Amino acid sequence: MKRTTLNYWTDAFAFIGFLCLTTSGILLRYQLPPGSGRIDSMGGGRQAQEKAVSVLWGLTRHEWGDIHYYLALGLMAILAFHLFLHWKWIVCVTRGKPVEGSGYRLGLGVIGLLAVILLSAAPLFSPSIQVPRSTFLNETVEDSLIEQDGSAIRGDMTLEQVEAQTKVPANYILEQLGLAPTTSPQERLGPLKRQYGFQMEDVRRIISEYEAP
Structure with missing residues (x-):
């Protein structure tokens, strides 16, 4: 294959990969945002089976995330081949004309390239740390969107506190959400929401539809 033809197809595939990566990123941000539903994190029970999961072309947010990841790897491989x-x-452009100081200029270019590579790869070699879920409670505004009889139910409230405020038993809320009955009433709504994938709207509906025996 001629060099010109090879360059043409390399650039074409790079452009296609860039478009697909951008499209999938926008899709994950706006059409299938966090909280769209993940099948394997919804718990069990009939209530969990009836929860809505957003899909596009038959694929969930999690599956589109996999596609986005592999598109990124593919585009990176194409760009690496393009650089090759x-x-x-x-090298010629970085070095410049063969005059005094051109070697120094090339050295700075190599150092800059290595610095960019190391900086971009740094997260891959940085260890993750474990932090309490409660540290994220104040970062999510939607955790405080439930209103019941004029009293706000916040994501930093425990199931026990919700029961005391609304008179809806914590065990009933757990059952309707499809969570394990062994879940402690001391668990807070915010962390449970992120762990099991239910929405705060589900809690509002459960509380509003509850009928005391």
Whole structure:
């Protein structure tokens, strides 16, 4: 294959990969945002089976996330091949004309390239840490959107506190959400929401539809 043809197809595939990566990113941000539903984190029971899961072309947010990831890997491979094809040109432009100081300029270019590579790869080699879920409670505004009889039910409230405020038994809320009955009433709504994938709207509906025996 001629070099010109190879460059043409490399650039074409890079552009297609860029478009697909951008589209999938926008899709994950706006059409299937966090909280759209993940099948394997909804618990069990009939209530969990009736929960809505947003899908696009038959794929959930989690599956579109996998596609986004592999698109990123593919685009990175294409761009690496593109750099390989133009490596001599890159070196020549970085070095400049063969005059005094051109070697110094090339050295700075190599150092800059290594710095960019190391900086971009740094998260891959940085260890993750474990933090309490409660540290995220104040970062999510939607956790405080439930209103019942004029009293706000916040994500930092425990199931026990919700029961005391609304007179709806914590065990009943757990059952309707499809969570394990062994879940402690001391658990807070915010962390439970993130762990099991239910929405705060579900809690509002359960409380409003509850009829005391």
